[in-house]
Amino acid sequence: MEPQWQPPHDSPPPYPPPPYGAPAYGPPAYGPAAYGPAAYGPPGYGWSPPPQGSPWGPPAGPSAVWAVLLWGLAVVSLIGALIAGLIAFAGFYSNSYLDSYGVTTTATVTDLQRFTDTVTVEFTTGDGAPARAEIVWVAGDVPAVGDEVEITYDPADPSYATEAGSDSDVVMGVIYVVGAVFALAVMAGAVIGAVLVHRRRGKVKRQRATW
Numbered sequence: 001m002e003p004q005w006q007p008p009h010d011s012p013p014p015y016p017p018p019p020y021g022a023p024a025y026g027p028p029a030y031g032p033a034a035y036g037p038a039a040y041g042p043p044g045y046g047w048s049p050p051p052q053g054s055p056w057g058p059p060a061g062p063s064a065v066w067a068v069l070l071w072g073l074a075v076v077s078l079i080g081a082l083i084a085g086l087i088a089f090a091g092f093y094s095n096s097y098l099d100s101y102g103v104t105t106t107a108t109v110t111d112l113q114r115f116t117d118t119v120t121v122e123f124t125t126g127d128g129a130p131a132r133a134e135i136v137w138v139a140g141d142v143p144a145v146g147d148e149v150e151i152t153y154d155p156a157d158p159s160y161a162t163e164a165g166s167d168s169d170v171v172m173g174v175i176y177v178v179g180a181v182f183a184l185a186v187m188a189g190a191v192i193g194a195v196l197v198h199r200r201r202g203k204v205k206r207q208r209a210t211w
Helices: 064-101 168-209
Strands: 103-113 118-124 130-136 148-154 157-163
Touching: 064 148, 064 168, 118 148, 130 148, 130 157, 157 168
Parallel strands: none
Antiparallel strands: 103 118, 103 148, 118 130, 148 157
């Protein structure tokens, strides 16, 4: 029976071996792993490049998903700002138009929707024709059915009317202007964030190219 080969015992290993099957991370001074997957480290020392997020490699950059989400938020905010701006312009224009060309008359309340404070009124135009209009009442107490109220209507379209002397269209316009400004601020923040994400990803990419 031939004697079996035995490993030498005269010299200890130069470094402690890593756990079996685990990659050896660390600077080149520790050398390659005794067994298992190859160790990671900078090039020029026989090491392979570190994986993403490795403690021995450059930090991982932000995900591209963040850039996509921020650009999408910027587009949605821009669209919202444009819509709010158009509604605000319509409110200011309507108030100015009725102040210049509106006709004020007395109307009778025929219906009332309490949930929305929408008042339905009937009146007679300057031409003697009967007309009906729905008004969202925002000035003072909401009138009851059968009450007589002063309204200002558009002679070209009597179905469009507001409370006499009311600035409800101006109030609506101011609210939508504030909304448009807020949407523009969100859009600016989203654009800045997306640009920062792109710059950070480019910086990390250049760092990893040097490894």
